[in-house]
Amino acid sequence: MHNKNVSGNLLEATSSPIAVEQDAAHRAMLIANQPTYGALVLEDGTRFEGISFGYHGAISGEVVFCTGMVGYPEALTDASFSGQILTMTFPIIGNYGVPDKALWEDDHIHIAGLIVSNYVDTPSHPQSKMSLGEWLQREGVPALEIKDTRLLTQHIRNHGAMLGKIVFDEDIPFHDPNIENLVARVSGTEVRHNGEGDTTIVLIDCGAKQNIVRSLVARNVHVVTIPWDYDLFSEERPFDFDGILISNGPGNPKMAAQAVETVRMAMERNIPTMGICLGHQILSLAAGGDTYKLKFGHRSQNQPAIMCGTKRCYITTQNHGFAVGTVPPDFEPWFVNANDGSNEGIKHHERPFFSVQFHPEAAPGPEDTDWLFDYFLEKVRGEND
Ligand SMILES: NC(=O)CC[C@H](N)C(=O)O
Known part of the structure; x- marks a missing residue:
């Protein structure tokens, strides 16, 4: 199903400075409609040969898999994937193209690289603005069609999360993104x-x-987005606020020490605080809990989260490799994952502090848990106390 309208892509791609750097040999192959080959190499030496449909340049990172059937535009632009080579296990990717930026989660691609089984280069969707391959080439992100994503996924499930690299003609070293402060790399610098x-x-x-911002604005909220290390409790802060939401984000939560400290100070002041995904991990650390790395993470739109003490199971979107292991003192577990029993949320016994490992904003769905924004705003606005 490698069905590239390559020359069309190439004309568009040459407008970007990154694409212009693509080497002449690769260009000649594209013009001749010849596939370019690359390989995904794992840190244990396992190798998957593939056909390139993205940028022609080597990259290393952590190899993860997502079992969602849809949502590749949202996943690719989710900064939580920064430093990761994303494998989509759904066998057909690219078929609905790439929508307008207004629907992305950020204004550029964050994944380090993309691995699929079958790539479709002729999208069929009224909202599509370009093909997936064209987008990846424009943004300098390599991508391979390796066919056997099932074998790759089984390998990661059996052996645990692994470093990997996409290589073409030249080899590069492996690199572990989790030793970096990835939050500092992706967070905005302005209010x-x-x-x-x-x-x-x-x-x-x-x-x-961005769907966190959209979800709040839709509920009549003025959202003030601050950099991860903003000094929120300084004398000079030029705005007042009623509550704090800690966002999702990439990497190990323990790397985001300034954000952990801000949340600790917020709870000390009894400010209503909600955390989502990395925000859940940060809130847990700030309250005296602990986090650990999962064997292979949860990434999909069909993760079952059971509300503790009930038989209610929500279908949730998730994308994380770390989890909360020790629930902080004075908090209780609120949700657990029905697949592996790992923690999916905590809430304080009395105070307005809670957080969830899944995504209530859930672009591209499901929307089972968007009531959590209403729950948070009820606490902030002092309703139903
Ligand atoms: N989506 C997220 O916020 C991910 C949180 C964290 N980086 C993890 O992988 O567990």
């Missing part, structure tokens, strides 16, 4: 304002998905 609502929520941007 931003969205919405004009009656309530002001500070969003700590650790690599925030």
Whole structure:
């Protein structure tokens, strides 16, 4: 199914400075409609040969897999994937193209590289603005069609998360993104304002998905997005606020020490605080809990989360490799994953602090848990106390 309209892509791609750097030999092959071959190499030496449909340049990172059937535009632009080579296990990727930027989670691609089984270069969707291959080439992100994503996924499930690299003609070293402060790399550096609502929520941007902002603005909220290391409790802060939401984000939560400290100070002041994904891990650390790395993580739109003490199971979107192991003192587990029993949420016994490992904003769905934004805003606005 490698069905490239290569010359069309190439004309567009030459407008980008990154694409211009593509070497002449690769260009000649594309013009001749000849496939370019590359390989995904894992840190244990396992090798998967593949056909390139993205940028022609080597990259290393952590290899992860996502079992979602849809949502590749959202996943690729989710900053939580920074430093990761993403494998999509759904066998057909690219068929609905790439929508307008307004629907992305950030204004550029964050994944380090992409691995699929079958790539479709002729999208069929009214909202499609370009093909997936064209987008990856423009943004300098390598991608391979390796066919046997099932074998790759089984390998990662059996052996645990692994480093890997996409290589072409030249080899490069492996690189572990989790030893870096990835949050500092993806967080915005300016304070931003969205919405004009009656309530002001500070969003700590650790690599925030834009659908968090959209979900709050839709609920009549003025959102003030701050950099991950902003000094929120300084004398000079030029805005007031009613509650704090800690965003999703990439890497090991223990690397985001300044954000952990800000959240600790917020709870000391009894400010209503909610955390999503990395935000859940940060809130747990700030309250005295602990986190650990999962064997291979949860990444899909069909993760079952059971609400503790009930038989209610929500279908949730998730994308994480770390988890909360020790629930902090004075908090209780709120949700657990029905597949592996890992923690999916905590809430304080009495105070307005809670967090979830899954994504209530859930682009591209499901929307089972978007009530959590209403629950948070009820606490912030002092309703139903
Ligand atoms: N989506 C996220 O916020 C991911 C959180 C964290 N980087 C993890 O992998 O566990």
